[in-house]
Amino acid sequence: MQINVDGTLMNVGVLFSEIDIRERTKVIAQQINQDYGTKETLVVLIVLHGALIFGSDLVRNLEMPTEIETIRIKSYEGTSSTGNVTLVTPLPSSLDGKHVLVIEDIVDTGRSIDFLLKELQKTKALSVKICSLLDKPEAHEFPVKANYIGFTIQKNFVIGYGLDLNGKFRNLPYIANLTKA
Template identity: 75%
Template sequence: MQIQVNNTLMNVKVLFSESDIRERIKQLSEQINLDYGTENTLVILIVLHGALIFASDLVRNLAMPTEIETVRIKSYEGTTSSGNINLVTPLPKDLVGKHVLVIEDIVDTGRSINFLLNELKKSNTKSIKVCSLLDKPEAHEYPLKADYIGFQIAKNFVIGYGLDLDGKYRNLPYVADLIKA
């Protein structure tokens, strides 16, 4: 498949198929179920918009009661991080004493998740963990690692399964790398 990006033709190379993702989500949810059990409520904090598809598939495989909340952070313009992090929506107010699982689409430089975790620490939660569909260790600028990682990828720009390019291609059922044609 090819797509047009700013007057440049790009090839789309599938990195993780729909079935790859489904199987990995099953494994991640089994681990989360083991770690949290079925008794305590888990607050799922979905980082919009990128993690929405991943989170909805993951949550349906969790055994414990869940509360679902969302937050929106903006740090990308086109294919590059702007370096500025904006909290577009406020954090949920009542997180005191609760277990929180942040669902992220990708840990790239780590700036966004580092920013979000620092904000969440002010909420007096019982625990905070991060589950990310993708991790780009080569791009990390902060010494942090998600607690649950779907897949590690190289330092490339990817689209699909919630990840976008200027708001487009989130609906692709797979994760794909963009390569100049």
């Protein structure tokens, strides 16, 4: 399939189907359920907008009581990282004394997660773990590693299932590689 992105023709190649994502999300949820049990409350901190769809699907498979919070950070313009991370919304004030699971769409350079972890260290959370739908190890520039990873991908630009290009294509039910035609 091809799409037009601001006058440039781009190829869209499906990497992970809707079924692949659903099945992997269930496996990750089982791991989280085993690690946290069913008694303690888990604060699920979804990084907007990219992780919203994944976070929603993941939370429906968790067995412990959950509190859902959101945070918005920004580090991309188009297909490239700006090199700067901005906290668009403040951290929730309800993290003190609780276990926090950050849900991210992708660990690319690691800059965003590194920034967010440093911000979370300023809270009094009991623990902080990272769950990322995608991990791109070849692109890592920061020593961060997600505790739970959906899929490992190559150093390509991807869209769909929450991941976007300038705010578009988040609604695709699959994850696709995007390359110039």
